[in-house]
Amino acid sequence: MDSSTEEKIYDAARRIFILKGMEGARMQEIADEAGMNKALLHYYFRSKENLFKAVFKDIFAKFFSRVKGTLNSDITAKEKLMVFIDNYIDLIAANPYVPQFIINEINRDPKVLKSMMLESGAEPQMILSMFLNEIQSNNASKIDPRHIVVSLLGMLIFPFAGRPLLQMIYFNDDAQAYNQFLMERKIIVKNMILKFIEG
Amino acid sequence: MDSSTEEKIYDAARRIFILKGMEGARMQEIADEAGMNKALLHYYFRSKENLFKAVFKDIFAKFFSRVKGTLNSDITAKEKLMVFIDNYIDLIAANPYVPQFIINEINRDPKVLKSMMLESGAEPQMILSMFLNEIQSNNASKIDPRHIVVSLLGMLIFPFAGRPLLQMIYFNDDAQAYNQFLMERKIIVKNMILKFIEG
DNA sequence: GTCTATATGGCGATAGAC
């Protein structure tokens, strides 16, 4: 681990903030995680608010760019959607707390959302057309594609966000079984979306 | 407003906790909301933790009992599902922050989940069969009904939890238009579930 | 740049008058 001090702080903050959110995180905890003193956090980032914004902006931008990247390949619209579902479930599985973290923070302080959008390089107009073009071209049933996008994202994110409850009442708290359930969802969600789009 | 002091505290706490969560809420803020002094909160509930648990337990139990009630009427399984979707969207629309609040708190401290389940009168076994029977009997495609339950809840909850982001990028921040979108989802989600269940 | 020590403020909780 020969990364710079600033990078160590940033990485530690990223882990702690994602797990506990802005309010739940403690500067001391981040310092411990980074293996250094609390004062250094302020030396490099001046305030907790600053550190949080730096981290949040990056997480937000990275997740958006990953989504964008998935949709920018050179295959048919339907194939893009299928690839997106596979990749997105893998992406959340590798970062299970990120989507809920983003949802929480945009609800906690919706004001930051606009600047996040701009600074992340994700112009609203580009985001708007994301998904929608893919869906429109295959949408035999002429449904407002925004309903399909929202349904799709809900189906993908909820099993991760609601995991403690779902795993307990439907899987007798068997984490292994629940992991398998999450991977099964790739096929399930693809089938569901296809059936809906193709009328 | 001739309710008792304890009720006033409880109601105020409920509003504040739902909006800000356990960590974001301040006892002073709850006292202001209830129109009284901070010390009275401790006189009646001894600690913030106690007050929070009392509120959370009730919210959790009430949401579960509403869901249960919807599924206990005397109609066919398919009709029950359709009625459930209508009622659940109305229920969230009237309490838009509640589902995310529940999700946050069970993730923040999963230990409380078990006692919540028991004290809310919702035995896991009863919860398990909830939905599943309804879906199984109509499930021509023989899909694991848990996938359908999770998909359904995700489709219903996500448009509320992700509202700030979705409303901004897909509705140009037009709240009125977004409200209409939420009501349209009753038909959309019903169609989606039906198509899936009926193969 | 990195540390220890400390200042400053806010919050949960309590004491005690009425």
Next chain:
DNA sequence: GTCTATCGCCATATAGAC
């Protein structure tokens, strides 16, 4: 039961030695 005043703690932030 309800209030004012205050305690004690913990978290962010800063001062200052090295």
